[in-house]
Every structure is written in structure tokens, then in C-alpha cells.
Amino acid sequence: MSAEKIAMERTKIYLTRKFSEYYARATLKLPREFKRREWAFVPLDALPAFVMHRHIAFESEEQLKTYILNTIPAHIYYSSAYYLQPDAEKMEDKGWMKADLIFDIDADHLPIKVKSMEAALKVAKKEIIRLVKILEEDFGIDEKDMKIVFSGGRGYHLHVYSDEFTGLGSAERREIVDYLLLNQPARCTSTQWLRIARCVAKRLAIEVKKGNLPKYGISGKQLERFQAAFNRETLERIAEGDFSVFKGKRAERMLETFVEECINRLAVHVDAPVTADTRRLIRFPGSLHGKTGLKVTPVSIDDIEDFDPLVDALAFGDEKVKIRSLTKVRLKMAGEEIKLAAGEKAVVPEYAAVFLLCRGMALYGH
Numbered sequence: 420m421s422a423e424k425i426a427m428e429r430t431k432i433y434l435t436r437k438f439s440e441y442y443a444r445a446t447l448k449l450p451r452e453f454k455r456r457e458w459a460f461v462p463l464d465a466l467p468a469f470v471m472h473r474h475i476a477f478e479s480e481e482q483l484k485t486y487i488l489n490t491i492p493a494h495i496y497y498s499s500a501y502y503l504q505p506d507a508e509k510m511e512d513k514g515w516m517k518a519d520l521i522f523d524i525d526a527d528h529l530p531i532k533v534k535s536m537e538a539a540l541k542v543a544k545k546e547i548i549r550l551v552k553i554l555e556e557d558f559g560i561d562e563k564d565m566k567i568v569f570s571g572g573r574g575y576h577l578h579v580y581s582d583e584f585t586g587l588g589s590a591e592r593r594e595i596v597d598y599l600l601l602n603q604p605a606r607c608t609s610t611q612w613l614r615i616a617r618c619v620a621k622r623l624a625i626e627v628k629k630g631n632l633p634k635y636g637i638s639g640k641q642l643e644r645f646q647a648a649f650n651r652e653t654l655e656r657i658a659e660g661d662f663s664v665f666k667g668k669r670a671e672r673m674l675e676t677f678v679e680e681c682i683n684r685l686a687v688h689v690d691a692p693v694t695a696d697t698r699r700l701i702r703f704p705g706s707l708h709g710k711t712g713l714k715v716t717p718v719s720i721d722d723i724e725d726f727d728p729l730v731d732a733l734a735f736g737d738e739k740v741k742i743r744s745l746t747k748v749r750l751k752m753a754g755e756e757i758k759l760a761a762g763e764k765a766v767v768p769e770y771a772a773v774f775l776l777c778r779g780m781a782l783y784g785h
Contacts, residue, residue, distance in 0.1 A: 426743070430776050430783040435463050435491050437773055438707055441734050442487050447705045448717075449480055451580065455501035455516065458483075459700050461709065463493040467779075473700070476506035493709025496700035499578075501585075510698065517585040520592065521701055522550060523693040525574035530683060537751055539573050540728050547575040550687045551720055553599065554579070557610055562720055569728050571708025571715040576701060593695045599687040612660055618681035619674070620658040623649075635676065636669040645670075707734055712773035730754065733770045740772035741765075742781040750774070 450456060459473035472490075477483040487495070498505065499521045503514030524546045526539035533539050547567060554560045554577075564581040579585075587595075596602075601611060626632055627649050632642055648664055657664065665674040693699055702708070702715045714734040718726045729752045737753070741764070748759035752771050759765055764785045767775070775781035 426782040426784065431464065431466065433783040434712075434773065434776055437712075437735060437769075438463055438493070439488065439491050441707060442484070442491070445705060447480065447484065447487075447703075449483070450497060450703075452501055453483075453497070454478060455503075455505055457498040457500070457502060457505040457513070457700070458703075459496040459498075460486075460490060460492040461494040463491050463709065466493055466709070474506055474508045492706075495703040495706035497703050499699040499701055500697060515697065518697045518699070520579035520581075520584040520587065520595075521693055521696075521699055522577040522579075523570070523574065523690040524550065524577075524688065525570070525572070525690060527573055528690055529688050535749070535751075536573065537729060543574040544723065544726070546688060547577060548723060550577060550599070550689065551723075553687060557598075558595075560584070565720065567718045567720060567723055568702070568704050569713075569716040569718055569726070569732050570702055571706075571711055571713045571732065575718075578701075587697075589695045589697055592697070593691070596689060596691045596694050599689055600691070601682045601686045614685050615678060615681050616660040616662075617658045618685060619662070619677045620654045622677045622680065623657065624654055632673075635673040637673060641667060641670065708777075710777050712770070712777040735770040735773050737768040737770065739766045740769050740783070741785050742767060742772050742775060742783060743785060744775070744781045746780050748775065748780060 454476065456476070457473060458475040458477060459471050460475070461469055461471050473496075475486075477486070498518075500513075500518040501516040503516060505513060507513045524543050526533070526543045529542055529546060531542055533542060551562075551565060551567070554565065555562065560579060560581055564579060566578040566580070568576045568578065570576055598611065601615070626635070627645070632638075632645060637645060645664070653664055662674055665671055693701075704715050704717045706715050707713070708715060712734065713728060713732045716726075716728070716732045718731075733753060744759040744761060744763045744765060747761050748757060750757045750771065752774065753768070755768065755771075757767055757771055759781075772781070772783070776783055
């Protein structure tokens, strides 16, 4: 066996030991009606292959914990769906009853691209906060029927337990996605159009103030008419959905540009297949994410603003661990910045070592 393969095996043994220690001491809170859920596991010893063992059900917390400690999984999932026979191997034999409404916001699926994980998580957090607000205001979902969970990776999950939504099929769930993404502006509801109209009014006010209308082709008499008509009353009418001030082809094209920009800005970028899937497997809160070593962490809506995954979702301590970096590393965790060159041998805190080893950015030991 080559030295590199030995190092990889040593890394896997180390991670298995650390994950085992975590689960031995962890208090795992089971999801509601857990006996009706299907469970699935990806064993750590199978990595880098992604081998999933599913169609499993448990009768007690002790049974679940025993299974975890005997297998040491890299990933743990349970179904959003509730089944009559959750351990049936064929989906058609499970007996679907209902399913939580699940939203997944991942930084990798957002239109704003950032390089660092720290920045990505901040963007994802803003998006999940926007989602909660829209679900409360536009769908009337009570805060007590929603649960935010940091995914352990680069985003957040939102679980909705309201009986009004758990019985929805895939088609109805896709309609909710279309509403959030503003996918069909021609079919937008009055509430959606009001959000868009307010945004258009703000965009126009900014462009007029900056003197930017000529870049949209608005010039001469048309520019004079816009400037003459531009006042607080006009902006209020636009904000209420009256776009009559946009007369003429150039003004209409400018309006189309503003509407498109506002749709991109106002859309909540959820992962559509996750929400539409009535049998989705979702990460188990309290478990570890096998690609980061971070804890899949429930966060109350009141605490989400102050939640920092790279501080609050750490599952390991600051004991010093020897590693060898495989790539250039720039990472900030628990307030400590870690910079490593590719190939550098270093001693780092345990939480950072586990993160880098899980990400495949380093190997255990020197």
C-alpha cells in the first residue's frame, strides 16, 4: 500500500473515532412521529464511495442510538414523509400518509456567488430569514409550525409542520416554489405584484436621482416628461402597481428591465426539487455532516440573526491535531483564522482538523 493510501486510511480511522466519540455523548432529539419515518445512513467506512443504507425504521431512541454507534455514519437522514410501513423496501409498499413541507436554501444555488464558506453562510442566512418572513406574511404559517435547521454544510433547511401543508401533493408544493421564485410573473398574485411594484418604484427613484435614464434610451421630450412627472405621488402610484407613466417602447423596455431585476432580487431561491418531493430524505438535526464535521443544528427563529455556524455548530474541541494540508487553506472558525499552504504540515484545533479532513483538504498526521 502506498504512503498516500496509508495516510488516507489513517485519516478515515481518526474521523471514525471522532464521530464515534461525538455520538456516544450526544443527546439526539427525535423528530415528531419518528416511528412513521424512514431512516437512511451513509457509513463513514465506505467513504469516499457514497453508499446509502435506507428503508430502516426505529421504535425507540435507544434503538436508533445503538444503530448509530454500531455503524458510525458519515450522514444520517430521515424522511419528510410519514408512512404506515416506513421500513418497507418498495416505495409503493410504504403507505404514504403525509409529509412535512421542506425548504432547502444552499449557498451553491443562490445567484450571488462568493468564495469563502463564511461569506456563503451569511448569504444563505439572509435568504432563510426572508423565507420565514414570506411564509408568515403571505402564507399565514405560524412561527411555532416552522423549524430552521443549519444543514451542517453551506445552507439551511426549513421544516413546516402545519397540518394545512403536510397533506399537499407534489403539484401543490411546486406552486409554492413558483410563488417564492416568482417563476411566472404573468400569473403573479396581487401580493407578489405589490412586492415587485414597490421594488420598481425604488429602482426608478434611484435611476432618476443619478440621472441614469438616458442609458435606458430615455432622452429628449420623453426625458423631460419623465422628469416633470416624477414626484412622490407618481412613485406612490407605481408602488401600488400603476405603471402608466411608462409610455412608449423605450420606457416599456426600461420597465421590463426593472421588473426583471426586481424579480431576481425578490425571489427566494429555494432548491425546488427538495420542496416538491413528498418523500424527501432530509438531514437529521443533531447529526454530523460527513463533509464538514459540523453539527446539523436547529436554530430558533428568534436566534437566527446571531447564529454563526462556524462557532455555534462546532461539535469538537480545540485539542491540537497534526495534519498535512493538501490544498491552500484560508479558514475562519471559532474566531480563529487558519492559513495553510498546499503540502504544509501543521498543528490545528480539533474542530478545524475534522473540518479539513472531512472536506478532503488535508490528511491526518505528519
